[in-house]
Amino acid sequence: MNNSIDQKNMSNKVDIGILEEKSNWLLHPRFFPSKIGGKPAWLNLKDLPKPEEVSCKKCQEPLVFLCQVYAPYEESDDCFHRTLFVFVCRNGGCCGTNTADNFLVMRCQLPRKNDFYSYEPYEECENEKFAMDKWTKLCEICGIKAPSHCSKCKQTYYCSRKHQILDWQKGHKENCPKVSRSSICSDNYFKVTEAAKSLLFREWELIVDEEDEGDDKNVDVNVEMDKLRKLMQEKRAGTLSDISDNELEQYTQTLPEDKVFNKFSKRVARHPDQVLRYERGGCPLWITSNEGSVIHVPKCQYCNEDRQFEFQIMPQLLNFIDVGIDFNSIDWGVLAVYTCRASCNEGPAYKQEFMIKQDLLK
Ligand SMILES: [Zn+2]
Ligand SMILES: [Zn+2]
Ligand SMILES: [Zn+2]
Ligand SMILES: [Zn+2]
Secondary structure (H helix, E strand, O other), rough: OOOOOOOOOOOOOOOOEEEEEOOHHHHHHOOOOOOEOOOOOOOOOOOOOOOOHHHHHOOOEEEEEEEEEEEOOOOOHHHOOEEEEEEEOOOHHHHOOOOOOOOEEEEEEEEEOOOOOOOOOOOOOOOOOOOHHOOOOOOOOOOEOOOOOOOOOOEEEEOOHHHHHHHHHHHHHHHHHHHOHHHOOOOOOOOOOOHHHHOOOOOOOEEEOOOOHHHHHHHOOOHHHHHHHHHHHHHHHHHHHOOOHHHHHHHHHHHOOOHHHHHHHHOOOOOOOOEEEOOOOOOOOOOOOOHHHHHOOOOOOOOOOOOEEEEEOHHHHOOOOOOOOHOOOOOOOEEEEEEEOOOOOOOOOEEEEEEEEEOOOO
């Protein structure tokens, strides 16, 4: 499986993730994908987090799926399948500098023998019968657990009143009387309605592979550094509408002197399109020497084991997802994800993990 992550990287070999377009049936949960956008490809299909657990700590609205990384532990039978899920609030106003309050990271794992998937890998064919909603009803719009349904057709499910209203306005009002009884067991996993289109991030497969260190010879490091610097400045300029020109100028002038940023840019220039860096037990590649953002990582709240760094999401991802104009201020420098070192089985099927968001501004 080319999307599984090689675990030989305990010595500082880093895997990097790049994006590829793929027909979306291959991103179905039964293929254990790593991916960006669309609906979450849940691992455990039954014990999904409740909608209130997948809501923004700041505005309480439902979070939207950002990405998932399939990262089994080869040494542990309990983690034969193991996926980390990242959600984010679409409301740009909830995005604060150097705080990950608008994000949620969850870990789920399964042994090879489990209730949901066959012991042997599935063949890559499109029309295998696999009804997701046999286990749990999923929200028509965002794909998270849906405890309520449309009271008229009784066949369209929603996580929240907000998504029900959005769907009603964007087409369900017309479609509701046409929803037929025969569609009752259809797999709506890849169904993307107008409402979903307005909410979900664009879907991509995430290909994770070893970082090739011999690649730099073909890359003009300075050109790539300039591109990255420009990207970061544009993002910043776009999001900080309340900052004065004077402050912005001050900030952009100090940028080239940031040694950490220079190191970051040089390393990234080997593979300018990387959107993820994976190094279980390793160190994040920070984007700035800004120390205020690097805070204490709490122990696992389920087993009390230390957490360790596992992967980071790169700012380049912002170029690939349609962060429309309304959501202009969703932004980050580096999103570093820390997970339970033991990858424990305690607690719920979907366990919360920890993220540090580092921005270029203090
Ligand atoms: Zn929010
Ligand atoms: Zn929803
Ligand atoms: Zn309806
Ligand atoms: Zn733990």
